[in-house]
Amino acid sequence: MAAVEVPRDEQAFLAYVQAGGQVEAGDRLPEDYRAKLIKFIEMHGNSELMGVLPEREWILRAPTLQRKLALTAKVQDEVGHAQLIYRVVEDLGKPREQCLADLVSGRSKFHNVFHYPTRTWGDVGVIAWLVDAAAIISQKALLKCSYAPYARIMKKICWEESFHILHGRDVVLAMVTGTPAQLELVQEALNRWWPPLMQFHGNPIPAGEDPMFLWRIKSQGNEEARQQFLEGYVPQIRELGLTVPDPKLRRRDDGVWEYTEPDWEELRYVVTGHGPMTEERLAFRRRFLEQEQWVRDAVLAA
């Protein structure tokens, strides 16, 4: 059997990936594809790493030993995902140190949800359940990524995320069947997290105009992902007696969910580094990155 030759011409390459073709680290990639790929994957790695910070505080405050263990394991997975993802970026040519430097200096981005504060244990449940649910929908759309090394790590990532969602839902369930005050904590957290959740999958650029979809880096457009999230999770939220804080939210007869248009300007503003917690979290990360530079130097001394 002839080895499949990855086309060098950009148009032929586009046709190749759109027909389901995959490429490896050593293949010659069109410059635009490589650049977009690195930016996309790097943002994913940044998000996993920044996602640790809001949840980390709650490990320390977990109200039972079981929850403490589960939350630590969840956050550990996220650090592990960051490691997997940055390795992929490094093999594409951008070293990890550069990625981390760009992250803490604000030059590169991470997902909107990780720019917001966590206020209560209610947030812990809502984030682990619904933010991870939104994320897994995006991540499943990456399982067939045209860039094979990224597609391969997505398998492990999706497998591990499935535990997170179960854990989150369990935390929420314990509270909605607990005291009225606990139920209120969850509802209040949901009220705060709903707008960022609706923005999470990005503005509804048609798939045919989305370079990530055209290059088959992801197999689904933004709006499709959001619809999947609503279809899967609004019923689950409502069956617990919780209210989704959007009076316009409704499912049409044709199965499409209508909702209050998210504030896309706000999304753009937040991901360009102006979220309520952006600066504080980046400064925290920067502090430890700098403080522990001597350790990396000592361990890698030639």
Add this chain to the structure above:
Amino acid sequence: MGPGRGAGGVNEVWEVFRQERRGQPFEHAGSVVAPDAEFAETWAREQYGRRGESVALWLVPRDAIHAVEHWADEFDLKYRRVDGYSIKVRLKEARERAAAGPR
């Protein structure tokens, strides 16, 4: 490596192959960046085994891997493979003859 462990190693990519259950093939699972085999082991154990999902790991410095990616494919090699053989027609004929009895 120089004298004394404090001299450190050179940071390398170590490829990780994991075996899910005894008897299964070792499959490539990912990589860790580490200065030596001991750090690679300590780290790979947790990244690829903390849920008991692997019974064994092979850790190999990336440089030790000799990759092979191209073959000549000039002449028809179907005779070496299963898809080079279509026995349906002749098998049918042979069965019919056998069913018709001795000649």
Add this chain to the structure above:
Amino acid sequence: MNELLLGLADDELVIGWRDSEWTGIAPMLEEDVAFSSIAQNEIGHARAVYELLADDADALAFDRPLDEYRCAPLVELRLLDWAHTIARRWLYEEADRIRIEALMEDADPAVAGLAAKIDREEAYHRMHAELWHERLRDEPRFRDAVADLWPYALGVLPPDQREQLAARVSLEIPSNNVLLGKERGSHTDELAELWNEMTTVRRSAPAGAQW
């Protein structure tokens, strides 16, 4: 209640709590993942020992007043720099090994069995600590950290086991006044702060609330 076991459980709970403070900010991502496993193991050990001592492990872990905790000052210290954190890991594992080896000989088979399980898991902690110790042993920061924490490490063990520890790590036992306030029986101010944060969510609901 068995003071020795409660001390072990409280040590593991608090050092696990302290070690989990490194989640997301360890010097390398690979180490972050590995270190988190160690922290989880410690909490797991604490839980297993609490379960030997009481029906409700969570109540025992979280609902006691501060002065009923039996942890040693070593584990209470907030050490958000890597040299001190690794120095503590290394010293603590050496001290704990002596304690666990004794518990493995306990007349109660439940205790001896649990100690053996803990020991098998801590073999990996010791490997990890030794790996870092070898790598950092010539770094002045690390040597200073070991010197800072050594008196506290001795405070993990009763006086009759301290010679053994000193021999294992090749350090001298200082005079008694150096150990004042660093031995089991005392608590640091840091424990109160830790306990407050550790129990803040739990205390926000009535006792017995489900989480």
